[in-house]
Amino acid sequence: MPANLPPQYNKLEQEYRLEKDPKKRLALLERMLAEIPKHKGTSHMVGELKHKISKLKSQIEAPQQHGASRQSSLDHIPREGAGQFALVGPPNSGKSSIVGAVTRAAVEIAEWPFATRKPVPGMAQWENVHLQLVDLPPIAEEHLEPFVLNIIRTADVAVLVISLGDDDLLSEYEYVLKRLHQAKIRLRGLVDPDPGIHSALEIPTILAVTGIDLPDAATRLMLLQDVVGDRLPIWPVSSPQNRGIKDLLGACFESLGLMRAYTKTPGHPADMDDPVLLPHGATVADAARSIHKEFAEKLQFAKIWGKHTFDGQRVMADHVVEDGDILEFHM
Ligand SMILES: Nc1nc2c(ncn2[C@@H]2O[C@H](COP(=O)(O)OP(=O)(O)OP(=O)(O)O)[C@@H](O)[C@H]2O)c(=O)[nH]1
Ligand SMILES: [Mg+2]
Structure with missing residues (x-):
């Protein structure tokens, strides 16, 4: 596809080629970017202009760091x-x-x-x-x-x-x-x-x-x-x-390979809007730890509601949690 550049763009490009001052060169590049028609035929040129602008900007902003590896x-x-x-x-x-x-x-x-x-x-x-x-x-x-x-x-x-x-x-x-x-x-x-x-x-x-x-x-x-x-x-x-x-x-x-478990406090329903995200294979202790370190340390047992347990079944810290389980921690 032909680029069909407007005359004002070609004029700016000529000025750019003759200009030596980096800040003025940058201003000219930015005007060229504004003037260039944006379509498939110019995408290559738009890309090049953007590349030149970002290179020149980094040279102007950090001249003392030449050669050093910088992380933006x-x-x-x-x-x-x-x-x-x-x-x-x-x-x-x-x-x-x-x-x-x-x-x-x-x-x-x-x-x-x-x-x-x-x-x-x-x-x-x-x-x-x-x-x-x-x-x-x-x-x-x-x-x-x-x-x-x-x-x-x-x-x-x-x-x-x-x-x-x-x-x-x-x-x-x-x-x-x-x-x-x-x-x-x-x-x-x-x-x-x-x-x-x-x-x-x-x-x-x-x-x-x-x-x-x-x-x-x-x-x-x-x-x-x-x-x-x-x-x-x-x-x-x-x-x-x-x-x-x-x-x-x-x-x-x-x-992400994560499953969702939910927690509840005794006498209250579980908060189904706020899952605890755990890797597959995680245990009740892992679930407690993901909420608070102390929870895991003080945990005596948990009650669990899930697909493969009786409602409210007592389980110990090493019990493996399944997707969708509801846990009630007891310390
Ligand atoms: N019909 C249709 N047009 C879409 C769809 N997705 C994006 N577009 C159009 O495609 C054009 C490009 O969409 P963008 O989302 O800007 O594409 P991009 O990948 O972010 O583009 P860059 O920022 O250049 O990398 C726009 O005109 C969108 O409206 C789609 O599912 N169907
Ligand atoms: Mg985009």
């Missing part, structure tokens, strides 16, 4: 809720739309690529659990913010988002996997372990496709399905129609 505050999002989910994918694949549909986060949703420039966390609720989704800028050949990789590395789960509205979905899917592989990040299930890379970090992965409401979505989904095979389930979503997102969030919670 964008590299880490403090974890909240049951787990942190990084939205990963090519430009324009619908990552921000998913986060916008289920959280109150102020995400940038746009028809053009590279709309998201910073990580944006938001809390989503699935049943009685809170999940932290982190919207990220895209992974693209034209440009990749380094903090994107750092956030993926420390997230609990990566949600790879591919758009069924995209003609190039297969090559973009492959590119994302390849770029992460170069950064020694392996998406679990989608990429086989590479004996040549021992230090690769494997991150649990959920694969979502957006745009199931679009024409040709079914054909494109089959193409992707052929490539993915039965390695991972594909979660189909339409953000504008709010279809499939609840199931996607359910899969997100499932991927």
Whole structure:
């Protein structure tokens, strides 16, 4: 697709080439970014402009730290809720739309690529659990913010988002996997372990496709399905129609490998809105400890209500808790 640049853009570019002062160069780049028409034909140039802007900004802001390894505050999002989910994918694949549909986060949703420039966390609720989704800028050949990789590395789960509205979905899917592989990040299930890379970090992965409401979505989904095979389930979503997102969030919670137990005090019903999240195989002592260290130390026994116990059955600290159990601790 031709870029069709307006004359004022070309003029700014000429000025930029001649300018030596870094601050003036930065101002010119920012004006170029504002002037450039945003569509598929210019996405490569938009990416390059953004890359130049962020590089120049960091040079201007921290000239004394040349060569030193710096960590920006964008590299880490403090974890909240049951787990942190990084939205990963090519430009324009619908990552921000998913986060916008289920959280109150102020995400940038746009028809053009590279709309998201910073990580944006938001809390989503699935049943009685809170999940932290982190919207990220895209992974693209034209440009990749380094903090994107750092956030993926420390997230609990990566949600790879591919758009069924995209003609190039297969090559973009492959590119994302390849770029992460170069950064020694392996998406679990989608990429086989590479004996040549021992230090690769494997991150649990959920694969979502957006745009199931679009024409040709079914054909494109089959193409992707052929490539993915039965390695991972594909979660189909339409953000504008709010279809499939609840199931996607359910899969997100499932991927954490956690179960939900509930606590009650004698004579009162359990608080079913506030589960205690425990790894599978956790015991009554683990459940008590997750509430308060002292609870576990002083625990004599617990009464339990669940699928495989008598109502109010007495159990000891080493009893293994099951999903949905209600516990009443006795000290
Ligand atoms: N029809 C349809 N359009 C969608 C869907 N999801 C996203 N879009 C549209 O696709 C465009 C891109 O959506 P974004 O959510 O901004 O995509 P992104 O992956 O965050 O893009 P970047 O920030 O560039 O990485 C917007 O115009 C959305 O309205 C979907 O499920 N169906
Ligand atoms: Mg976005």
